[in-house]
Amino acid sequence: MRKVPRQERSRRMVERIVTAGREVLVGSGYDAFSTNRVAAAAGISPGSLYQYFPDKAAVLDVIVDRYWDEVADRVAAALADRVGETGPAMVRATAAAALAALETDRALLRVIHEDLPPRRLAAQRRALEQRVRQLLTAVLTARPGDPGRSPDVQAWVIVLAIENLTLRWVLDEPGADRAQLLDEIVHLVTGYVSTAQLGDPGPD
Template sequence: MRKEPRQERSRQMVERIVTAGRSVLARDGYARFVTTRVAEEAGISPGSLYQYFRDKDELLTVLMERYWAETGDRVAASLADRLNDPPDRLIRNAVEALLFALEHDSQLLRVVVEEVPPRYSEAHLHALRRRIQDLGSAYLAGRAPGERSGTTRSWVIVSAMEALSVRWVLERPAIRREELIEELTVLATNYMAGAPTT
């Protein structure tokens, strides 16, 4: 378990290494991600890097934790203040925030999704989904109480929005951003409003 640095200079060095690691991972991909490249990018010796990170695995774990936490912060911040909005406006804002968060560093997203082994991201991605699902569940419970589970509906909506948004960012199909936002808004709004099937 990595120790958190206590001194400001040490914290700055960790940030420098993490920033360099993020650049190397996005630029070179997972297969070429090695600590010597990260140290070179950070302008330090490999020995200095090892004072803060035991190995490549530990650095990658921190990179994935930071990446998914930042993505979650961007989306959750846009949702938390809008829980009183009508469904179509809330969903539109959520989709826009999700796309913005994923597009923020689309090259890194591609490497994270397509190359980095899932073991580095699973726990962090699960925590991100949970944050957003909890907000969605709270929204649905307040707006549509009843027999249909807000938790289940929130999971379905969040999973669908995430999958479709990631695919759009990575594949860049001939679909304008505004068109995608509109379609996802209609999809989720209709799903939320639909009557349960028996």
């Protein structure tokens, strides 16, 4: 922020800019996200925009950060609430929370994940992954597991799998309903952490 909005009027304007920016982004894509366009959509002048935002990227940052912070908080909270319950319950609740969080603004999620250069979200994605991974590593370490396998790596695998499955499901609306997806995710994770030594293909 270049200047702190002191009066109520200017604070409302900052909000209008952010809202208009989101509308332009969702309605017309990232290519249309020019400062002039956003200002026009907000019903203000380009000059006014630059009184409170140092540059175009700052506006985008606010939009993306707000969205992703909410997603991250909801997912992390859901997981933290369920630590101590059984593995499947934890997994299901967390995946369900991720789905719900990602679905709250599908259109914005789509633009962010399909139009924007991934760098924009990379840091925040990593941060969320790490938050979840740390909790999960602790849970995995506490349970008796195959001593030859690293809980850190397992947590990394599980977090990435769930993240990408939920993300793609929300964006692509594939041939599986929500309950089915959650079932499969639970299967995936429980099957994974309970498999014996390699070379045991199970009931194959």
